[in-house]
Amino acid sequence: MSQIKKVVLAYSGGLDTSIILRWLQETYGCEVVTFTADIGQGEELEPARAKALAMGVKEIYIDDLREEFVRDFVYPMFRANAVYEGEYLLGTSIARPLIAKRLVEIAKEVGGDAISHGATGKGNDQVRFELGAYALTPGIKVIAPWREWDLNSRESLMNYAAQHNIPIDFNKAGKKSPYSMDANLLHISYEGGGLEDPYWEPEEDMWRWTVSPEKAPDAPQYIELTYRKGDIVAIDGVEMSPATVLATLNQLGGKHGIGRLDLVENRYVGMKSRGAYETPGGTIMLKAHRAIESITLDREVAHLKDELMPRYASLIYNGYWWSPERLMLQTMIDESQQYVNGVVRAKLYKGNVYIAGRKSDDSIFDANIATFEDDRGAYNQKDAEGFIRLNGLRLRIAAGKGRKLI
Known part of the structure; x- marks a missing residue:
């Protein structure tokens, strides 16, 4: 020492x-x-x-x-x-x-x-x-x-x-909160107190950032989020810094009762822990980001991202942000965002985020191909017959050999 x-x-x-x-x-x-x-x-x-x-x-x-x-x-x-x-x-x-x-x-x-x-x-x-x-x-x-x-x-x-004459702080009501709380721009968390019983429902006045969905406004609010390379750069056409974006979305989400979570999670050290979280801005961000990716990402890129995401999330949860594997995954993820540009229109209402629309100059959604109306030759439906027969070949072979499926 x-x-x-x-x-x-x-x-x-x-x-x-x-x-x-x-x-x-x-x-x-x-x-x-x-x-x-x-x-x-x-x-x-x-x-x-x-x-x-x-x-x-x-x-x-x-x-x-x-x-x-x-x-x-x-x-x-x-x-x-x-x-x-x-x-x-x-x-x-x-x-x-x-x-x-x-x-x-x-x-x-x-x-x-x-x-x-x-x-x-x-x-x-x-x-x-x-x-x-x-x-x-x-x-x-x-x-x-x-x-x-x-x-x-x-x-x-x-x-x-x-x-040791260390002052003990109490809140204005004269008592300390029964919860262990942690807050930053992304969320506020609550642990301890009554939450240690996973069957106990927390009292309404525990929540600090969000109104209850029941008390949220009766009219929905629409917002437009502008994306550039996977990041929100503007809200309703007003360009903002990253911190201002998140602070603004927290305020909007909190007003509409969005982002509450009651969770029993598996800690890295081996125990289960129950916590409650408020993440209003992050909840909006996640929903909107997936919406803009849905029209700008290639199918296999999107599916590969979804397969790797749980591993990426576990690396962050377990403390490996500065690990070579997280950095490697981040390079791949960032590369995937080159064409994730455009605007998402979201509806905030009673604790929920609904996607009302999405558009992008980099969209690979083609209405001429996807339409239920006359596609004027953009897609030959007869091609699907060979596609299905080839993909079903192994199944037909196995069935021909009498292999039981049921």
Whole structure:
């Protein structure tokens, strides 16, 4: 421990990371540099600076990473239509590689010996932070207090805070939320509390970003999303930066009750975990991206993407954003998006996203061929006979040999 002179801590200013800050100072006798990332969690971050200063921190980083987060992490992920276990849009997972990247960058800038995070030994985030750090800085030392200390209950944490004069924050109602929450521009998540019973339905006031579908407006709202190489670049004809696009879609989706999810997922560390998520903008993005791809992607390219997507999503969920296999898949996915350009018209209504239309100068949808009316010779229907007979050849051979199918 005496070899650790300076540690860069991922610091939120909350109770857990404030305790970690003091614990690092006492246990390692080291200088602590704090890093707080603004990735759109919607909280005032300057109080974190004041708390760090009060605890003797001399070097404090509070970085606005919102544009980088959406441009370099969220957008590439949505080009892949990534969904984990059929439902989860990876809102927490995709933020961790960016935080890990910035942690090791700061460690290099300040001459840090180690980085530290507040992820517990039961969760996925410890894996995501540390795999990212090791991929980018192989020799970095990682300190994970939850795997070292004996403060393994909320009561012991509160006692430690009281003994070391660490202020405990409560919300305006005078009580702490019963949930462990994580938020960024893509989503907000809820774990713990009553959610630990998978049969229990969360109360309506748990949700922060979305109205209930029952209370959503009775009239639908139509929006037009303009795509360029698989990314949304404008909403209703107004060009926007990536972060502004996502923030705008969050507001629109939340207004219409879109993006709620209650999920029991399989964590990488081996256990099942129940969480609730709000991803209003991401839900719209996924539906609309698949719509624009439907008229611009070749069939086999689209099907290959769908086959590889679960692997890609698992790589992100499990912390392998900086792995060579994810980078290889990303190169392929990005290449597939060269002609994913155009406009999607979406209808937002009562918790749902309906695709009302899609158009593109790069569309390979040909109405002259697909029509039920006279195609004027664009497609010779007699060609289908040979196509079917050739594709059925192996089936006819097997049936001729008397092989049983039923």
